[in-house]
Amino acid sequence: MIALVKALIVAGGMALAAFLYARLAFSQIIGAAAIDRWRNIFLAITIVAFLVPNFWIVLLAIAVLAVTLGAAEKFKPALYILLLFAVPAASAIVPGFGGIQNFLALYPFNILTLVILFPLLILPRENKGPGGVGMLADLCFIGFSVLSLALAFRDTTMTDGIRQSTAYALTAFGPYLAFSRVNWTLDRLKLAALAYIIPAIGFAGVAVAEVVLSWHVYRTPVDFWNIGFFSRYLERSGFLRAYGSVFGPISFGLFMAIAVVLMPAVVQSAKKKFWPTLGYAPLIVGLIASFSRGPWVGAAIAMLAIVLTSEKRFRNLVRSGIVGLVGFAFLAMTPIGGELIAMLPFIGEVEETTIDYRERLFDVGWGVAMQNPVFGSETYLDTPEMQSLIQGQGIIDLVNSYLRVVLETGLVGLALFVGVSGFSLLALLRAIGEARRFDPELAGYCQSWFAALFGMTLILATTTNIVAQIAEVHWLLCGLCVGAARSVRILTE
Numbered sequence: 001m002i003a004l005v006k007a008l009i010v011a012g013g014m015a016l017a018a019f020l021y022a023r024l025a026f027s028q029i030i031g032a033a034a035i036d037r038w039r040n041i042f043l044a045i046t047i048v049a050f051l052v053p054n055f056w057i058v059l060l061a062i063a064v065l066a067v068t069l070g071a072a073e074k075f076k077p078a079l080y081i082l083l084l085f086a087v088p089a090a091s092a093i094v095p096g097f098g099g100i101q102n103f104l105a106l107y108p109f110n111i112l113t114l115v116i117l118f119p120l121l122i123l124p125r126e127n128k129g130p131g132g133v134g135m136l137a138d139l140c141f142i143g144f145s146v147l148s149l150a151l152a153f154r155d156t157t158m159t160d161g162i163r164q165s166t167a168y169a170l171t172a173f174g175p176y177l178a179f180s181r182v183n184w185t186l187d188r189l190k191l192a193a194l195a196y197i198i199p200a201i202g203f204a205g206v207a208v209a210e211v212v213l214s215w216h217v218y219r220t221p222v223d224f225w226n227i228g229f230f231s232r233y234l235e236r237s238g239f240l241r242a243y244g245s246v247f248g249p250i251s252f253g254l255f256m257a258i259a260v261v262l263m264p265a266v267v268q269s270a271k272k273k274f275w276p277t278l279g280y281a282p283l284i285v286g287l288i289a290s291f292s293r294g295p296w297v298g299a300a301i302a303m304l305a306i307v308l309t310s311e312k313r314f315r316n317l318v319r320s321g322i323v324g325l326v327g328f329a330f331l332a333m334t335p336i337g338g339e340l341i342a343m344l345p346f347i348g349e350v351e352e353t354t355i356d357y358r359e360r361l362f363d364v365g366w367g368v369a370m371q372n373p374v375f376g377s378e379t380y381l382d383t384p385e386m387q388s389l390i391q392g393q394g395i396i397d398l399v400n401s402y403l404r405v406v407l408e409t410g411l412v413g414l415a416l417f418v419g420v421s422g423f424s425l426l427a428l429l430r431a432i433g434e435a436r437r438f439d440p441e442l443a444g445y446c447q448s449w450f451a452a453l454f455g456m457t458l459i460l461a462t463t464t465n466i467v468a469q470i471a472e473v474h475w476l477l478c479g480l481c482v483g484a485a486r487s488v489r490i491l492t493e
Helices: 002-030 032-051 055-072 076-083 108-121 135-151 158-181 186-213 219-225 249-269 274-278 280-289 293-308 313-333 337-343 352-369 401-438 440-462 470-492
Strands: 092-094 104-106
Touching: 002 032, 002 186, 002 219, 002 249, 002 274, 032 055, 032 076, 032 186, 032 219, 055 076, 055 108, 076 108, 076 158, 076 186, 104 158, 108 158, 135 158, 135 401, 135 470, 158 470, 186 249, 186 280, 186 440, 249 274, 249 280, 249 293, 249 440, 249 470, 274 280, 280 293, 293 313, 293 440, 352 401, 401 440, 401 470, 440 470
Parallel strands: none
Antiparallel strands: 092 104
16 A cells, blocks of 8 residues: 555656646646646546556546546547546456456546547537548548458457457547547647646656656556556666556657647747746656657657648758757767667667567568458468567567558558548648648647657557557547648638
């Protein structure tokens, strides 16, 4: 119990500090009342997660608190984003019913989908307008969903097919459909961005504590739940790789990278920019604390995407280059700077074997995928080629989301999966120029959300999309980009 209290002090204290900072820095953007509401519900759910000893009671409490304390939140998608990482991403198998045993692995964020997003799907679509905007992304999403639901019943029992299709519906339907149907006004884009950034600042503080103390804070309540959930302590160059509540350093780095990319729009919105600009510091530190190279590179390229979609590209590119060089030089002079530079891909020499493994994984995996190129295979992991990739931990680490998709659903599935992201990006890219003629501030948020999805599509090549909330965030970003593009078109017509 003492360990739980210590963990709660760290996690709750960092979250409280983040909301106190947010009140100082961001109340000029969304108002202090909204930040106070968010603080209360976030801290309430955090306390429940750490002090309630039963996983199923925790899930029930999440549902009750999200519905009751969240009732005052008029814009529900922001509430979903706010709470998405509040509870450790651990799961337990739902007991069977009606002759079905071990029905489904249920996560806390699945409960948020059920009580926050699914009710939005029965409401009329808000951004009714020109049908052509985002249509191709919608069609690809529908196609990939139909394919995934159909393949869930391939070479397996009816029970397992129901289990797989239910898991996919919980993962994809709520985030994509709810966010693509929303009328994304400027105020709502602000709410969504800050609902993501503020908790991320708190998690950045937790990440620093994890690295310094060599202790994963959010593992403590999961051990207390006694659900048999497995997570690992991973190090790089002697540093513990932080992962906050998501139990994976690459996924944590990915989520921090998105927060960093959303910051330029928020800073642009602020009349007094000093305090909001300080928000970059904890987010960048949190990103570094993951010690994950893919998210580092993805964040840098995503920030470049913001520059290249800005109105004064050349000037902003020069400024960004100068800031980057100064930052790199400053980093090199710090005690830890040399070690961080040594971790960079293609520059440093730390753990080059992980890059070699990824290259071999792709070569071998693609060859296996081409054995069943149209719709993939259910048993690809059992092939001798894939078995040769088993690592010392006794697992095949499929650290490439696109490779996993093509292995499981074939080239048809890969084309549809990539099509959702690609056409979502294209829709919002076209909307940036339209928004700039109407409202430069709106265009800034479109740029940041575009860059967030763009960066994520790159980072997905370095991790699997079946861990933590990666799939939920991917579908959420695709839906938001489509919804924002439609909303911009309505505004400008």
